[in-house]
Amino acid sequence: IACLQLRAHELEDAAEALDDALAAIDLAADEGAHLVVTPEMTFPAYLLRSKQAYRNAAGSEAQVLGAFAARAKRHAITLVVGLGTSEGDNVYNTAVVFDPEGNELGRYRKSFLWQFDRKWFTAGEEYPVIETPLGKIGILICADTRVPEIARAMALNGADLIVDPTAWVTAGRDAETLYNPQTDYFLPVRAVENGIPFAAADKWGSEAGSILYVGRSRVVGADGSTRGEAGTEGDACVVADVEIGSRGLPLARRPELYRTLTGA
Numbered sequence: 001i002a003c004l005q006l007r008a009h010e011l012e013d014a015a016e017a018l019d020d021a022l023a024a025i026d027l028a029a030d031e032g033a034h035l036v037v038t039p040e041m042t043f044p045a046y047l048l049r050s051k052q053a054y055r056n057a058a059g060s061e062a063q064v065l066g067a068f069a070a071r072a073k074r075h076a077i078t079l080v081v082g083l084g085t086s087e088g089d090n091v092y093n094t095a096v097v098f099d100p101e102g103n104e105l106g107r108y109r110k111s112f113l114w115q116f117d118r119k120w121f122t123a124g125e126e127y128p129v130i131e132t133p134l135g136k137i138g139i140l141i142c143a144d145t146r147v148p149e150i151a152r153a154m155a156l157n158g159a160d161l162i163v164d165p166t167a168w169v170t171a172g173r174d175a176e177t178l179y180n181p182q183t184d185y186f187l188p189v190r191a192v193e194n195g196i197p198f199a200a201a202d203k204w205g206s207e208a209g210s211i212l213y214v215g216r217s218r219v220v221g222a223d224g225s226t227r228g229e230a231g232t233e234g235d236a237c238v239v240a241d242v243e244i245g246s247r248g249l250p251l252a253r254r255p256e257l258y259r260t261l262t263g264a
Helices: 011-030 051-058 061-075 142-146 148-156 181-194
Strands: 002-007 035-037 078-087 090-098 104-109 129-132 135-139 161-165 198-201 203-207 211-214 218-220 226-229 236-239
Touching: 002 011, 002 198, 011 035, 011 051, 011 061, 011 236, 035 161, 035 198, 051 078, 051 090, 061 078, 061 090, 078 135, 078 161, 090 135, 104 129, 135 148, 142 148, 142 161, 142 181, 148 161, 148 181, 161 181, 181 198, 181 218, 226 236
Parallel strands: 002 035, 002 203, 035 078, 135 161, 161 198
Antiparallel strands: 002 236, 078 090, 090 104, 129 135, 198 218, 203 211, 218 226
16 A cells, blocks of 8 residues: 655645645556546645635546546555545535556445534435455545544444554644644554554645645554554655455444344
8 A cells, every 4th residue: 555645735736736646656556556636626736725726726527537537547555645525515525446457346435524524515425345356445535534433334334454644734843743642543543443444645845825734644554553654754655565355343343232223
């Protein structure tokens, strides 16, 4: 697995964001990765401001998807890309999966919107597990890791691996102390809870002078151990090997006792 840590770009620099992502995919393929993951909203940016601003910056969705599909085919890799997509009046924070032939295998739409992003994104309503040449992949995006049921649903649906295109914002006053609890706690906990490895690709830098990203892209084994991690600054390609395949669900649950929660 290669998790690409990419510099954040302003919405107005969408073309540069696309070029940087494609070049990083080339480098990851040169490292021998079979699966490559890019950050949340790699294109055009995360801070969209409005639906119309997104549409103005994004241009042709088909051409952007075609560019990523061509990279997957060129390198014969499975590729998970975080980017914006639209349907009717809705704009979605989406992860798209391409197979080594450049075919689109499926999409996931972020379902747990964090805060201000609700002004332009519509929340997704499904937790698909996508069949790939490498196994069954579940996808969640950034703040989705804060909700235990999302990863659990994917585990119950047979996911061998969960990937997390993310844009972790940060606390901390200098580069060495940038911090987000999701990378240190939520990722390993979700992995251990479900017996499934996780791979998270994050941005670094800032957008609009107000949103600062923590970096620290990370691959976590099914036992919660760190297999590879980037720093808080700078482009990076975190390459790590993980074993995938069903380990069974290590924490047995009894949903029949949770009827107040499930509505059953």
